[in-house]
Amino acid sequence: MHATLFYLFAALALMSGLLVAFNPFSRNPVTRAMFLVLAMIALSGLFVLLHAYFLAAIQVLVYAGAVMVLFLFVIMLMDLRESERRRVGAFAAVLGLAAVSGLGALLFGALRQAPAGTEAAVGSTRDLGRLLFTQHLFPFEIVSVLLLVAMVGVIMLSQREAE
């Protein structure tokens, strides 16, 4: 059951991910975004299988629920048309394919030889919070500064001609 679900979600995530990047049927940005949502949800399913409920919920809440909605918002607001089919030079295509397949082969080989993971501990929200505020307090605080960057940056970039 567990394994079946894992493969189900993994396949779903991979398929949707692929469809985001290369969708042979549609070049519609909204479609891509929706497949990305699907990928996020599938990932969240994987998190559930790892007993990381908090991450699973956050994954849906933040990525599917907020980030991707903003994506859609932007796509709709800017009225992005279906993107042109890009012309890819033969050289670039061959090089890209070679790089991707090389990397894929490398990863596949490496992961096949990697030791099986151990059953993860249950990621309760309480433990996560405790870790964040003790052991990883410092990176956590840096992240808070990082958010400040995001805010300031957005103000600067979005508000043209403030005066």
Add this chain to the structure above:
Amino acid sequence: MHALLTLILSFAGALACGLMPAGRARQIRWVALAFASLGLLTALHCALRYGGSGVADEVDWPWIPSLGARLAFGYDGISLPLLLVTGLVAVCGVLFTWELKERANEFYAYYFALVGGVYGVFLSRDLFLLFVFYEIAVVPKYFLIAIWGGTRKDYAAMKLVLYSFAGSALVLLGLLGLYFGANASTFTLQELSQASLSAPLQYVVFPLLFVGFAVLAGMWPFHTWAPTGHVAAPTAASMLLAGVVMKLGAYGCLRVAIGLLPLGAKVWAPWVAALAVVNIVYGALVALRQTDFKFVIGYSSVSHMGFVLLGLATLTQTGLTGAVLQMFSHGVIGALLFALVGAVIYSRTHTRQLEEFHLLIARMPVIAWVFILAGLASMGLPGFSGFAAELHVLMGAWQSPWVSAGLVVLAGAGVVATFGYTLVKIHEAFFRPRVASGSSDKEGLYEPMTAAEIAGCALLLGSSLLVGLFPSLLTDKMQASLKLIVDRLNEAR
């Protein structure tokens, strides 16, 4: 006076001239002359004080221990003549650019930076330091030529600098090889000369160092920067280039490549000798074909540097003496020729094309005779320094087991060729009516030499004569230092 003063004075001069306001060309040139003369006086004082053996005025301060570099200065019999010639040429360079107005402050800043770099190379007793000064001398040349130069100055300046820099890249590689090969964690000449270097290492590193330095010495086939650079350079710069910068290369070959890598030197000496003879003969023959007066002198420099290289390749006491003597001699004579052609004659005729000259012997008799004297000195007439030098070189080559007899004969032929082109060009320049038409050059007498020009010519010609008549003044001082090198060569197995 301490020898380091030359160095300090030069860089101080660069700073002083550079910071002066550009408009005050008169004040600047006097300041420049003062700094240059003080440098010359220091060098002279060093020469008079030098006892004839060992390293004088030695200082040795730690600098960058982690790289094994030390601030080690000092001079011996080999550096001494070169210090002298640097001082002489530096003073005369100022004298012959007496009329310079454009961007004078910058000119002398670069000029003294170059001079300081040259002094530094001759005074360094640490290879890292030597390399640093060697490179310091590279960059000012670019600006001197590119800003104040003449014919194809951009091309010439860039070519010159890139050749020099490529050479110094080779040198750097060689130095690093030397450092790690010696495994003594030091760059000082003193300690490196005592380190034992394996034969294979020497075989590899010697060509790196020798070729790297020889690029600057104008060795064929890396000489092509020299004529174009010399021609494009403003007078003072071409005097420095021909007079001392080319000697930097030769000095490096002697001091570093031959001095530290005796086994490598022995293996490669025949090749070096062959290239040197090519230099002599090729330079002379090409000079014969030139129509631009400055190119003639440029190629003659290449030819003369061939004698230096040949002297180095002999690896004998006599030959090396000749090489050093030739460095001095060509430094003085080459500078004088460039000064005469580039400044004295050109400022009057406004052309350097030989076919446009018209019976100059009649129209500038004093200058012509000075030039003829200089030309005779250049082709090695007895009584001038060139004679003693070339004689030593050829004698050394004849004795040397590394230079084949055929090469010596060829070099002798090169001497004849030198006679040939010198006389031919003197004739073309001074005794021939105008060949090319269309020149608007006026008839009649040109202005006489200025005081500065007279002083410069007198200094250079006088010192050439002095050394030509009494070569022992210099040779005595260098024997002990050269003997060290020759002994090492003989001992090395």
Add this chain to the structure above:
Amino acid sequence: MDGHLMLNALLPDLVVVAGLFLCLGADYILLRGRDVAERHRLISRIASWTLICGLLAGLLGSRDPQLLQLQIGDGQLVITPVRLLFKLTAFLLALVVVELIPTRPATSGHVSEQYALLLLSALGVGFLATSHHLLVSFVALELLSLCLYALTALDMGRRAGAEAALKYFAIGGLSSAFLLVGISYLYGVTGQLNLGKVSAYIHTLQHLPPLLGVAFLFLLVGVGFKLAIVPFHLWAPDVYQNAPTAVAAWIATGSKLGSTVLLLGLMLPGFDAPNAYSPVSRLLSSGLAVLALISMLVGNLGAMRQGNLKRLLAYGGVASAGYLLVGMVAFSDASRVAVLFYVLTYALASMGAFAVVALVSDQLGRDAEIDDFRGCWKSMPGIAALFLIFVLSLASIPPLSGFIGKFGLFFAALQPPPVPEEGFGGWSWLVAVALIMSVVGLYYYLKVLRAFLVTGEPALPPVRVGTNAWVVLVMLAVLVVALGLWPEPLLEWLR
């Protein structure tokens, strides 16, 4: 975690955080509706005093031996003399950038945001420098990168600027993803986030798991983007060219400082190898050598063809990353010191060169071609002289610090390996290539200097340079020269 000690150690950063809030607050509350130039004046004053206070706090901290040898939270915050030096250098460079931000912006009415982002990115570099922990390093790198993305797009009026920012953002985001995947694989293999422990764990392994190779591949790709190593350099020329020059200066220097520390940390398994030819260091050094080779080639040959000064400097930066890797491949203590020294001197000289470009081309209102600077010797002799120093240092001409830096790199690369049968010169071929490429480098740097110092009539009217800008420029020049003439104290400090 000792909170009190940590607060003490983070005092410079806290000062900067406080200062940046002060900047924003002053702009939003006190200076509402004031003239842009006036706001610039006050805010830049606040920003520079903030950085000065941060520097002073750091210097005061360095007098406390406890704060100079500090390790908090499994390497999350590690302060050693070297790391502190890098952090403070970053602050110093940011201080220079503050003086370079043009006070009469053509388009943007945003004042305090620029300074705030600059301060924030300085924080990022500082954290990167003092972190020995994958998680913190990543977060700090993101902190830095995000600021840079936003700053690149500062000049929203220019299409090219926006395009460059987008390119930077897209490629940078991708590289962060690579880095993150690499980090997670590394964590997956070793179970550690502390770089020292990662390295120690790797050395306990009997044979290397292939996943480790993949991890390092990804990490190299990630850091390679940040350092603009070929083939991950494509963003650099566009970004350098189209970002405001002050920002380009900051990208070329601050970002480089931080990323180099990160790269050194990631390469720790190589440095920690019991002898230089353990399998892992062999793997890493051969990878680095290849990257070094192509970076030097592409960087130098690319720079030769540039007509735009900032693009040229960008390619020069790519080349310098190549040299950096040349020094790193030997994985010895000497190479660590050499790399650190080089990147410091490169940052100083590069900042100087960019500063001059920023000050001079600020008034041009378009991309500055090399030719636009012709005749600077006449209109601005002082600036031209300083530029000469900076560029010659970039071209590694002695006695400037750039030369000592590059020499140190080659010196380290040539150091014979501990295993004698490997023979003379660990990486002599690489050094040989690097030397040849240095000649090429001199060529294009001379081309630039030619415009500044050689050719004819001035193309630009003289620029009025403020006292502060003069002070920082001269300070940089003095540092560049002094570190060349007397590098030993710094080398000693780095050791």
Add this chain to the structure above:
Amino acid sequence: MIDWINNAIAGLSAQEQFALFGLLKILVAVFAIVLPLVAYSVVAERRISAWIQDRVGPNRVGIPFTNVRVWGLGQPLADGVKVLLKEDFTPAHVRTAYFWLAPMVAMVPALLTLAVIPFGSVLGAQPMVMADLNVGILYTFGITSLSVYGIVLAGYASNSKYPLLGGIRASAQMISYEIAMGLSVIPVFLLVGDLNLGQVIAYQAGGAWLVFKQPLAFAIFLIAAFAETNRLPFDMAESESELVGGYHTEYSSMKFALFFLGEYAAMVAVSAMMVVLFFGGWTLPVAGLNQPATSLGVGVLQIAVFLAKVIVLMAVFIWVRWMLPRFRYDQLMQLGWKRLVPLALANIVATAAVLFWQSTKS
């Protein structure tokens, strides 16, 4: 009969029991409770609005095929038949796939949210919650955040201007208020110390309802809930007077009905959440209803209590709709970002400070 069932149940393994009762709970909750609730809330809406506007409202439809009028309670059935039988018209210019997808996406999240709501204590041995997640509230927020897709996609798929505007408005509005909503409940969990909704109820059973302890949080949550369900005064996405019908302008028949039902289902869901978070869930501080049920009867009574509370809140929703005018869009954003979010943050800080103070005192 009951014995027989008990025996049959006892014969199943724990997993099978879980599956069986899970399915049962879903079926009952959705088809027997939520859908009727939704259907009749529509009627209620119409009746209440009529009452407020001094009209009569739908009062005629009774039991089909008879003449029995039961106060118009047959209305939902008639409406259902109507929308099912209407022509399902798909305009030519729409993006078909999304046009079909959007109504489903609008309906499903609201129902999914109910999975973690404890709608009763226990019936027999079965806890009256479908999935007792320890991150319950995050789950609900996660799912709620997905409900925006229905509207956005509808706006996009319709491929005409009013729906698009509605979609864009909805996306911005819902994200904005989600933040306020999420922040507003943090003090609740600070007090409770757990994210599990059952624990929230248990906490309230032991003391006062959280609406009294955290009135500000409740106020913010309530306001945000209006925005999240796109109800007046925040029905920007629909706003008939400006956008014709907003995102569902192009929809008709059953697809339109799905949006309609989705909206009411969302109301039910969010009311249920409020009941759990602020009104003690299935508890009542009288007659021992505060404790988990010991008998079937009490269990059913508690479910009734829960439903009653939900219905009251639904009534509030309906009441507000007919009492307040619509906000302007910029006012909406102002309120969300500049009032509610800072207030919620302040509330968090204040609560944390009080808790800290209390912990140091003891």
